Amino acid sequence: MTFSVATAQQRPNLLLFMADDMTYTDLGCYGNADVKTPHIDRLATQGVRFTQCYNAAPTCSPLRQSLFTGMYPVRNGAHPNHSRVYDGVKSLPNYLRPLGYRVAIVGKRHEAPASAFPFEMLGGSHGDGGKTPDGTDLPLHKARDFISRDGQQPWCLVVTSNQPHSPWNRGDSSKYDPNTLTVPPYLVDTPVLREAMSRYYAEITYMDGQVGTMLRHLKNQGMKQNTVVLWLSEQGSQLPFGKWTCYDTGIHAAAVLRWPGRTKSGSESGALISYVDIVPTFVELAGGRLHGVDGKSFVPLLRGASDYHNDVVFSVNTTRGIYHGSEAYGIRSATDGRWLYIRNLHSQNKFQNMVTHRDTVYASWRMVDSDFARQRVNSYVRRSPEELYDLASDPWCFKNLAAMSHHRDEMQNLSTRMDDWMKQQGDLGDATERAAETRQPKQKPWSKNGEYARQAKQQSFPPTN
Numbered sequence: 001m002t003f004s005v006a007t008a009q010q011r012p013n014l015l016l017f018m019a020d021d022m023t024y025t026d027l028g029c030y031g032n033a034d035v036k037t038p039h040i041d042r043l044a045t046q047g048v049r050f051t052q053c054y055n056a057a058p059t060c061s062p063l064r065q066s067l068f069t070g071m072y073p074v075r076n077g078a079h080p081n082h083s084r085v086y087d088g089v090k091s092l093p094n095y096l097r098p099l100g101y102r103v104a105i106v107g108k109r110h111e112a113p114a115s116a117f118p119f120e121m122l123g124g125s126h127g128d129g130g131k132t133p134d135g136t137d138l139p140l141h142k143a144r145d146f147i148s149r150d151g152q153q154p155w156c157l158v159v160t161s162n163q164p165h166s167p168w169n170r171g172d173s174s175k176y177d178p179n180t181l182t183v184p185p186y187l188v189d190t191p192v193l194r195e196a197m198s199r200y201y202a203e204i205t206y207m208d209g210q211v212g213t214m215l216r217h218l219k220n221q222g223m224k225q226n227t228v229v230l231w232l233s234e235q236g237s238q239l240p241f242g243k244w245t246c247y248d249t250g251i252h253a254a255a256v257l258r259w260p261g262r263t264k265s266g267s268e269s270g271a272l273i274s275y276v277d278i279v280p281t282f283v284e285l286a287g288g289r290l291h292g293v294d295g296k297s298f299v300p301l302l303r304g305a306s307d308y309h310n311d312v313v314f315s316v317n318t319t320r321g322i323y324h325g326s327e328a329y330g331i332r333s334a335t336d337g338r339w340l341y342i343r344n345l346h347s348q349n350k351f352q353n354m355v356t357h358r359d360t361v362y363a364s365w366r367m368v369d370s371d372f373a374r375q376r377v378n379s380y381v382r383r384s385p386e387e388l389y390d391l392a393s394d395p396w397c398f399k400n401l402a403a404m405s406h407h408r409d410e411m412q413n414l415s416t417r418m419d420d421w422m423k424q425q426g427d428l429g430d431a432t433e434r435a436a437e438t439r440q441p442k443q444k445p446w447s448k449n450g451e452y453a454r455q456a457k458q459q460s461f462p463p464t465n
Helices: 039-048 060-069 092-098 142-148 191-220 276-286 299-303 356-357 360-365 371-381 404-424 430-434 451-456
Strands: 013-018 049-055 103-105 154-159 227-232 252-258 268-271 313-315 333-334 339-344 386-390
Touching: 013 191, 013 276, 039 191, 039 227, 039 252, 060 276, 092 103, 092 154, 092 276, 103 142, 103 268, 142 154, 142 191, 191 360, 227 276, 276 299, 333 404, 339 404, 356 360, 356 371, 360 371, 386 404
Parallel strands: 013 154, 013 227, 049 268, 103 154
Antiparallel strands: 049 252, 227 252, 313 333, 333 339, 339 386
């Protein structure tokens, strides 16, 4: 890491707020007229809304560890869920503290080992499920105390909500009549789905209220003008074809950033960015330059100096080590924002996870006598070795174009880029998948007796992913 002339200037505070298991289309400012997200929508009117932001993995632990390290999951060692990074891998606190920042996190933790992610832990829990008193899992009053503790030192705060992760029992679902909701085209319309959407949307609104509380703390402390706020949706929801998949609804993310006086209010960026770009961006905002990671700073986008960032970004997923996952089903994806290429390393196997095991929505689809329902049920578990989708005309990834000769160039380009990227990452495909469980701690550090729990001196709930 190097330092830049920006260290001589007033540096902004940095606030990263992340939802949990939320499909990028499921909020007002991204086109969903049903969901009530007034605080995030207002934030979008005050800053920039990114339309081509992608996460590096559609499961919580590898996603967060790639975000905090600026490295893709296989390279940092944490590609399965409930995993840990390699010894020596550094993360956001390691980079910002030498630049003079206080760095803390409040809410959900899903990284390991704790020594590689030395945030100041303000409290909260991994998982909620509506079983704790309101706010216990995300004590935003402690976030308020942290940002107001020292007016002379810049800070970085990560706020990680547990919502709208299932079970969906937070918020007021009575405000979402299941019968009046608009079912997205990629889902099979059943009463069970509609009821689930009602509860899921209620949790999104609940999480939006948490965003509002945090923004109010900034305003009341007089810190609004000198704080960069970045809100992220994380990965797709637990509805079928979202979380655990590399379809667009699994890896495409909503991202809204406000930097008062710097970003244009109500603007939109179509530049292709990845979660691995966030740490280098925060480091540059703090006055440094970060080298040796996979991501790169998109500060030029924020300053209006460029409208381009990446030409291709990547994502990975494995079912080994997840609850009720396939014995092996590695997935790799590459997208340039227009075309999405997916490589299923074990297409001979059935794709399995919590959705196929006991999800009531997916089970209700099996009872529908229609070609569309049968196609959706079957395509979730049986997939081709390669898939190619034109996201401009097919954002829901219905039509696999991989076998179409007139799309050979697009297919070959992204396939070659993926080959090169996997080699650079040290990704051996099947062998990497077979070794996935060696990357998982024997004792989950977020469990009751785990390292994070001891560090935070509080009880954490077992993982619900």
